[in-house]
Amino acid sequence: MAAGDEAARFRLGVIDHALRLFAEQGYEATSVDAIAAAAGISRRTFFRQFGSKEDVVFADHEAQLAWARGYLGAAQGDPWDAVCEAIVGLFERFTQTRELAARRYQVVREVPALRDREIVTVFRYERLFTEFLRERRPEVADLRLIQFTAAVTATHNYLLRRMLRGQAEAGPGELRAALAAIPRGPAEELVVAVVPGNMSPRRVADLLAERLGNL
Template structure:
C-alpha cells in the first residue's frame, strides 16, 4: 500500500490532473498546482523535477512497488512477473479516477503521449531484467516475448477500463496472464503437452456418453 510520501504525491497528482482538465496542460503553471495541493513551490520541486513528472508520478510509485515485489524470493519467476503485473493493475483499479483523468490529458498532448510509451516500456524492461537474472539458462527471446506479452495484455485491459469505461476486473487479467504462463510450460515441454495418451478410470457399466462428458469437462478444466 502507498506510504505517507506516496499518498502526498498522489494528492498532488490528483490536483494537477484536475487543473489540466479544466485549464489545459500548457496553461497550468507549477504555482497553480502547488496552491491547489496546499504546498509551496519549493515543496513541489522536492518531489517532482517538472510539471510533466506529475502526470506520471503514480507510475513511478508502481514501478518501485513492482521492483520491490520482484526482489523477494519467488519459486516461479514466470508467475512472479504475472503477479507483479497484477499488483500494478489492482493499484490502478483503486486509482481509477486518477488514471482516467491522466488518459484524457495525455491524449491531448503529443509530448505526454511519447512519455507514456517510454513509461510502459520501463515495466517491460523491469520484467525482462528480472527473468534474465532468475533464469540464466532460458532462451532470451522467450523471456523478451513473455515480458512483452504480459505488459501488452495488462495495458490492453487497463485501457479498456480507463478509456472505455469497461467493467474490466482483476480476475479477467489474472485469467489472461495464466494462459500466457501455461504457454511457457507448453513451449518448454513441462506440462506434458507432447504426450499422446490420457488414462482415465471409470466404474464398470458407466455409459459411454457419460464417460465422454466427464472427460470433456475435466480436460476443459485443465486436465485429469
Template sequence: MPTDASARFRLVVVAEALRLFAEKGYEATSVDEIAEAAGISRRTFFRQFRAKEDVVFADHEILLSQAADFLAGEHDDPWDAVREAAVLIFDGFSNWRDITQRRYGVVHEVPALRDREIVTIFRYERLFTDYLRRSLPDEPDLVLVQFAATVTATHNYLLRRMARDGSRTTTRELRDVLGSIGHGWRTASDDNMVVAVFPRDMSSRRVAELVQRKLDAQ
C-alpha cells in the same frame, strides 16, 4: 493504496494537477496553480517533482517501485511472479481510477506526454525482462522477452480499456487472462505419434493451434 506517507502525498498532488490539466489544459496550468490547489508551496513542489511532466506520471513511479520490491522477494515460479507483479500494478491503477482516467484524457491531447508514456510503459516491460533473465538464466532470451512483452501488452490493453471506457475488469479476471499466456513449448514426433510438452497454464485452444501447426509442417 500506498502506505508510505510520501507516496500518499505525491498522489494528492497528482490528483490536483490532473484535475487542473483536464479543466484548463496542460500548457495553460502553471506549477504555482498546482501547488496552491494541493496546499503546498512552490518549493515543496520542486522537492518532489522536477517539472509538470513528472506529476503526470508520478503514480507510475510509485507502482514501478512497488513491482520491483515485489519481484525482489522469493518466488517459486518466476513466470507467475511476473504475472502477479502485473496484477499488483493493475490493482494500483484500479484503486486510483480517477487519476488513471484523467491522465488518459490529458496525455492524449499532448504529444510530448504521449512520448513520455511510451517510455514509461517500456520500463515495466524492461523490469519484467530483467527479472526473468536473472531468475531463469538457462531459458532462451527471446522466450523471456516475448513473455514480458506479452504480459505488459495484455495489462496495458485492459488498463486503457478501463481508462477510456470505464471497464470494470477485476484483478481475478486479469489473472485469468494472464494465466493463458504461455512461455514456450516443445514437441517430439515420429511417423505415427507426436508427443508435446506445454506449460500447464497454456490454454487448450493454444495447445490445439500449436499441435495442428506442427502436424501441418510434417
C-alpha cells in the same frame, strides 16, 4: 499514520490537483504556480517533490515500479508466475486510484510529449520483468523472455485502458485468465504420431521412445 503513508498521500493529493487542472485548462495552459496554489504548497515544494509538470503526471509510476521491484525481489517459486502476479498487483494498485488514473489517461492521450513519455514508462516495466526472468531462467532464450514480458505488459495495459474508458469492468480475475493464455518458458516442439488403431499402447510408447531418441 506512518510517515511514509503520509508522504504518499501528500504526493497523491498534489498529483490529483495537477491532473484536474490539466483536464480543465489544458496541459500547456496550466502553470506550476497554478498547481502549487491549488494544492496549497509553495512553488519550491512542488519542484522539490516532482521536478517538472511532466514528472507530476507520471509520479505515481515511480512508486509502482518500486513496489514491483520489491515484489519480484522477494518472489519464490515459478518466476513466470511471479511476473504475472506482479502485473496483477500493479493492476490492483492502479484501480485503487481509478479516478486519478482515468484523468491521467485523458490528459496523456491529448499531449504528444506525454504519450512519448508513457511509452518510455511502459518499457521500464517490461525491462524490469525481463531482467528478473534473465536472472531466474538464464537457460531460456532472450527473445522468448522479451516476447513474454511484452505480452504480459500489453495485456495489462489493454485491460486497464478499457476499464478507464468505461468499456469494461475488468478485474484481477479477468487479467489472470488472459495472462494464463500467454505462452511461457522455452519453445516446445510438437510431435505428431500416426499409428494403426489396433496397435497396443505399449507398442506405441516403445515406437515413440525409439523415434524420439533418434531426433
